Amino acid sequence: MNMYRIADLNVAMETFGRTLRQSEAYRTTEAMADIVIRTDLDAAQSRYPSFSADDCEHMETASQFYSRLLEHNGMMLHASCVVLDGEAYLFSAPSGTGKSTHTQLWLKRFGDRAFILNDDKPALRWIDGTCYAYGTPWSGKTSLNRNERAVLRGIGILQRSDVNFAERLSGTAAIFGVLDQTIRPYAKSQMQTLLGCIDKLVAGGFVYRVGVNMEPDAAETVYRVMCGEG
């Protein structure tokens, strides 16, 4: 099995196609695995007959990695993650809302100061009390991901809006906003862990409701609120 270093964890995985290509930047020579990923491709393909073997492999490996991530103080969020001046901003929403479109506006507005850490499924992990966002090989349809981490600055639950706005969310709106866009674990113990992660995000004031249009001004407006200048 090949060994990868993903989200500061050693991951043993034998894979192919897109997953293998996108994992290349994460190769490591370390020996002890924190997470071992083994996919049953035949079973996956019978579950998702309309998907190619490549897509099934990508979904299966992602699902295994992110489930196990819960055992290591971390969770996945279905989001496009942009890093600006070394800090991570995640935008989460159901597919088709415009997560990637919005983070591309940040790249246009902020140029070299910004890059996409992961365009679809960044990992979040708490290490010594700090929450970091990580690039992973699982970045959805695009290969936009980097093997880097950045301190979490904010999570925007994204919706389309004629007028650009961002406001901090609390309580159930924030909890459900995050819970709705992550993998819901099957086991109660893992659900407990996930809710513990969400508790830290919401209580830490990281969660925002964000409404954006497709004008370049959207990036500036949201950034100012989330970085505290708004």
Place this chain on the structure above:
Amino acid sequence: MKVNRNFMLCEVAGETVVVPCGAAASDFHGMLRLNTTGAALWKMLENGAEEAELSAMLVKEFGADETSAAEDTADFLRKLAEIGCLE
């Protein structure tokens, strides 16, 4: 009467919420938010309380009058049954 064991009561960011786990998660994708009385009723249902015990608790612990306690209990149970929270 008992709550479906696949639903889990949890404190998150100062809120009391109920989320589905296991098989229940594929039927119900939402989340319940309970107020103080709702949480108290839920905890009794975890231990299999009867409807009369629930409404008696509302009278005793929360000072409700008997008529509204009975109505509120019935209403609460009906809502739980609708989303499959009761066994």
